[in-house]
Amino acid sequence: MADDLSFGDFTLGEQARITALVARMGKRGLAGEDVDIRDLQRKVERIEDQARRRKNSQ
Numbered sequence: 001m002a003d004d005l006s007f008g009d010f011t012l013g014e015q016a017r018i019t020a021l022v023a024r025m026g027k028r029g030l031a032g033e034d035v036d037i038r039d040l041q042r043k044v045e046r047i048e049d050q051a052r053r054r055k056n057s058q
Helices: 013-028 038-057
Strands: none
Touching: 013 038
């Protein structure tokens, strides 16, 4: 796929935000199966979309 992203495609700020969000997802996941993490997943997807648009515009 032409729009695959690697961690290097993200800015330093985006990398930090994704790392923090993934940590929060893990923390919520420890609370049990019924915990909803979709809001955090959507935030990560928005960051990925920004990086993908930036990468494809070059």
